Amino acid sequence: MYLNVRDATKIYGTFTALDRVSIGIDKGEFVCLLGPSGCGKTTLLRLIAGLAELDGGEITLEDANLSQMPARKRGFGIVFQSYSLFPNMTVAENIGYGLKIRGVARTDIAARVAELLDLVKLPQVADKMPGQLSGGQQQRIALARAIAVDPRVLLLDEPLSALDAKVRAELRDEIRQVQRALGIPTLMVTHDQEEALALADKIICMNHGTVVQAGTPEDLYHRPATRFVAEFMGISNLLPPEDIAQLFPDLLPSRRESERAQLACLRPEQIDIASVADGAATIRSISFLGNLRRLQVDTTVGMLTVETHGANPCRVGDRVALTVAPDACTWVIDDTEPRKAVPA
Amino acid sequence: MNASETIQQRARHQRLDADRLLTAACVGLPLLGLILFFAYPMIIVFLRSITVGDSYGIGNYVEVLGSSGFWRATRHSLVMGGATTLVSVFLGFIIAHGLYRCAFRGKWLIRAIIVLPLLAPSLVQALGLIFLLGRNGVISRALGVEIEIYGFWGLLIANTLYALPQAVMIIGAALVLLDARTYEAADVMGASPWRQFRDLTLPSARFGILNAGFVCFIITITDFGNAAVIGGDYSVLATEIYSQVVGQRNFNMGAVVGIMLLLPTVIAYAIERQAMKRQQAGQTTGQVPYRPVFAPPRDLCMAALSLLICACIVAVIGIVVYASFVTLWPYNMSLSIKHYDITLAGGYSSLWMTILISLGAAVGGTIAVFLLGLGLRRLPHVLAQPVQILAAMPAAVPGMVLGLAYILTFNSTSTPLYLLYGTAALIGIVNFYHYHTQGFLTVMTGFRQLPPALEEAAGSLGAGLGRTACDIVAPFIAPMLVSVFFFLFMRSMVTLSAVVFLTTPQLSVAAVTIMRLDDAGLTSQAAAFSTCVMAVVCGAVLSMKVILAMMQRRRAE
Numbered sequence A: 001m002y003l004n005v006r007d008a009t010k011i012y013g014t015f016t017a018l019d020r021v022s023i024g025i026d027k028g029e030f031v032c033l034l035g036p037s038g039c040g041k042t043t044l045l046r047l048i049a050g051l052a053e054l055d056g057g058e059i060t061l062e063d064a065n066l067s068q069m070p071a072r073k074r075g076f077g078i079v080f081q082s083y084s085l086f087p088n089m090t091v092a093e094n095i096g097y098g099l100k101i102r103g104v105a106r107t108d109i110a111a112r113v114a115e116l117l118d119l120v121k122l123p124q125v126a127d128k129m130p131g132q133l134s135g136g137q138q139q140r141i142a143l144a145r146a147i148a149v150d151p152r153v154l155l156l157d158e159p160l161s162a163l164d165a166k167v168r169a170e171l172r173d174e175i176r177q178v179q180r181a182l183g184i185p186t187l188m189v190t191h192d193q194e195e196a197l198a199l200a201d202k203i204i205c206m207n208h209g210t211v212v213q214a215g216t217p218e219d220l221y222h223r224p225a226t227r228f229v230a231e232f233m234g235i236s237n238l239l240p241p242e243d244i245a246q247l248f249p250d251l252l253p254s255r256r257e258s259e260r261a262q263l264a265c266l267r268p269e270q271i272d273i274a275s276v277a278d279g280a281a282t283i284r285s286i287s288f289l290g291n292l293r294r295l296q297v298d299t300t301v302g303m304l305t306v307e308t309h310g311a312n313p314c315r316v317g318d319r320v321a322l323t324v325a326p327d328a329c330t331w332v333i334d335d336t337e338p339r340k341a342v343p344a
Numbered sequence B: 001m002n003a004s005e006t007i008q009q010r011a012r013h014q015r016l017d018a019d020r021l022l023t024a025a026c027v028g029l030p031l032l033g034l035i036l037f038f039a040y041p042m043i044i045v046f047l048r049s050i051t052v053g054d055s056y057g058i059g060n061y062v063e064v065l066g067s068s069g070f071w072r073a074t075r076h077s078l079v080m081g082g083a084t085t086l087v088s089v090f091l092g093f094i095i096a097h098g099l100y101r102c103a104f105r106g107k108w109l110i111r112a113i114i115v116l117p118l119l120a121p122s123l124v125q126a127l128g129l130i131f132l133l134g135r136n137g138v139i140s141r142a143l144g145v146e147i148e149i150y151g152f153w154g155l156l157i158a159n160t161l162y163a164l165p166q167a168v169m170i171i172g173a174a175l176v177l178l179d180a181r182t183y184e185a186a187d188v189m190g191a192s193p194w195r196q197f198r199d200l201t202l203p204s205a206r207f208g209i210l211n212a213g214f215v216c217f218i219i220t221i222t223d224f225g226n227a228a229v230i231g232g233d234y235s236v237l238a239t240e241i242y243s244q245v246v247g248q249r250n251f252n253m254g255a256v257v258g259i260m261l262l263l264p265t266v267i268a269y270a271i272e273r274q275a276m277k278r279q280q281a282g283q284t285t286g287q288v289p290y291r292p293v294f295a296p297p298r299d300l301c302m303a304a305l306s307l308l309i310c311a312c313i314v315a316v317i318g319i320v321v322y323a324s325f326v327t328l329w330p331y332n333m334s335l336s337i338k339h340y341d342i343t344l345a346g347g348y349s350s351l352w353m354t355i356l357i358s359l360g361a362a363v364g365g366t367i368a369v370f371l372l373g374l375g376l377r378r379l380p381h382v383l384a385q386p387v388q389i390l391a392a393m394p395a396a397v398p399g400m401v402l403g404l405a406y407i408l409t410f411n412s413t414s415t416p417l418y419l420l421y422g423t424a425a426l427i428g429i430v431n432f433y434h435y436h437t438q439g440f441l442t443v444m445t446g447f448r449q450l451p452p453a454l455e456e457a458a459g460s461l462g463a464g465l466g467r468t469a470c471d472i473v474a475p476f477i478a479p480m481l482v483s484v485f486f487f488l489f490m491r492s493m494v495t496l497s498a499v500v501f502l503t504t505p506q507l508s509v510a511a512v513t514i515m516r517l518d519d520a521g522l523t524s525q526a527a528a529f530s531t532c533v534m535a536v537v538c539g540a541v542l543s544m545k546v547i548l549a550m551m552q553r554r555r556a557e
């Protein structure tokens, strides 16, 4: 691994914000830190940036220990959620500031600034003040400022969450393109699973100051390790073995007896549905979501969520039969208190 | 790890230490100043108050508490403080309500007039009243009546005029906190304008009014200039200290009276800070400013009242300027500039000296509070808090007490600090520490508005503390720094209470010269000198407005 965090611990008073967290980022890799608000993502990012001090563990970059190194010596780039452009400097001065500190010649700075403005697709704004730009433009400039100095690692703390949905999607793709083009190892914090799925080579899912699971987006979506990950990474039907035995007895053999409390995780699109006159289940509601339909289906063990693509003749009240392919089920550890709220 | 890396690592440690050192210096130097020029003199004044002969004891207190003069002065101070507070808060509320909750034209004029009393030494109100209502005053002569202006009533009017700007500003700040949506909601629910005033405006201004009351009370009981010029036989604690120290050369007794004056101000200040916190806690973001619509009975009434009050201020200050040009008040009212030829020893030298001292206090003071704010941000809370408390304490100390503390501390040959005694530097220093709290709090407001992300972004880009301070922090809080600079300059130009003990025959300041001219019966020359001081301060105010407007334009660009 290029950047390594081993057993990072951070304690605020009596509250443990991070509890022995270990993560790694490879060269050129785009890693997302995903988790609910307050789980310690920002804290971890700030430790890596050198903006906060470790209470335990260590951070190394290419095997050099960073613990004693102040933020300004690390050569990392950082983009914050709130616009953090220097309000007293023009856009060009903002982007060139890191180079100016490094004593780069003026003409070289100007050339580099122009290049970066092209890269973030804002070639016209060099002489504007930050206050004259929209939120999305400001974040692009903040990104350009962070990568101007060829950072060894790029750190992004929810850079998109203050933006409108449309701007967010645009900028999300651009961040990905820029990161691919430059190959900068990147760590991005987000609480939006869709964003993480779309961007990351690797997702690190956190909860309560610990890492719950790390892996590729597919891993986390299709093979969640715990109930928390399954619920956080989208909609899922989580059923105890008794219910599975009733509904889909074929799935039971895939469960390993040895492990503690387990639930079967069935994603809504993995359940196949067919109208059958004497079906054991009944459709209770249908929401039309454009590319798919989400059905609430009443079964002998309670409601299940099912999604179907394309034309579908089902109506509310129809009796249906449900089937699941034997390999579509993942058994997850139940690590959270049962929740009443249905995931959005 | 190879050799070059080792060297790099060592360099990193050194840089880290350099930043730590810089932080320590940022906090340490201003802190040292606070200890040396505020805490230490205050301890000395306390020790002197309990010094009897060669040992300590409460003898002085017993003596002071047993004297009828002291109790009379205390009673007068409290009565005067209370009366002034009531009147100035009442009038201040009228003006603030007119400015922020009513619709009429010409508010800029009221705004401009209302701050006039702050631009002159406090004794100018007293001088103006004497020219208006004194034995030879225009009004007394026009009406043919003899008014006894020296004493309670004259002092009450002078103090009220002096405290009024503060009352208006504080109550106004509280009123603007209540935003338009609240009133719109009340409108929709059918509340009459009177109900809105009673149920929304008044309660929201509650803490502002309380706060203004305490500020006016402190200003009044600690003021010396008005009391000295127009108080007559109505002795108050501030004049009592002066007569103990300057009249009877009894420093220890002066210290006792000083401590007794300190008590009510400290209490009032502590309560005021609490009221302020409560008010700030109610603040919300994303406000829609209230835009009053014209309501004839209310607005015409408020405009008339405001204008009447403003007319009084203009009359009192304007008469001083006018009198300074009158050949021989009241016998020869033709105009001349002969009073501008100051006959008192030293002439205008004290004016130039005051400008110099004020510039010094403003430059040094602005830098000091900036460094302090910068360093405190980087200090852990447990260390920062005591420093912050100390930095906010000077506001509770009356100028007379601070000045007395200085003379006791720096006029003693026992420490090298004696070298400062009788120098212009010491007067600049006492002015800065006298107004330290206001300057410090203003800068801290600026620092609170500075998003931590800005400094962190600069740090991640490789900027050290010094660079961040110059490139990012200072430009960001520049408007606050400009305000602090001019505030310190203007206060230093006009203050009397703290410096009155520190001037010497060779080294005087403007406010003291005005007092001496008035004492010597050269009232017209005192008016002329006051006019010069006001001209300088008005020039400063205008420069500040221009600079702040330019900054705002640049940022909005």
Ligand SMILES: Nc1ncnc2c1ncn2[C@@H]1O[C@H](COP(=O)(O)OP(=O)(O)O)[C@@H](O)[C@H]1O
Pocket: A012, A017, A035, A036, A037, A038, A039, A040, A041, A042, A043, A044
């Ligand atoms: N400086 C601090 N002092 C005390 N508690 C903090 C501090 N910073 C963060 N925390 C706490 O640590 C937890 C994790 O915060 P954070 O890392 O910001 O979460 P997020 O995952 O939303 O970015 C939160 O409960 C927060 O209240």
Ligand SMILES: [Mg+2]
Pocket: A041, A042, A043, A158
């Ligand atoms: Mg966060």
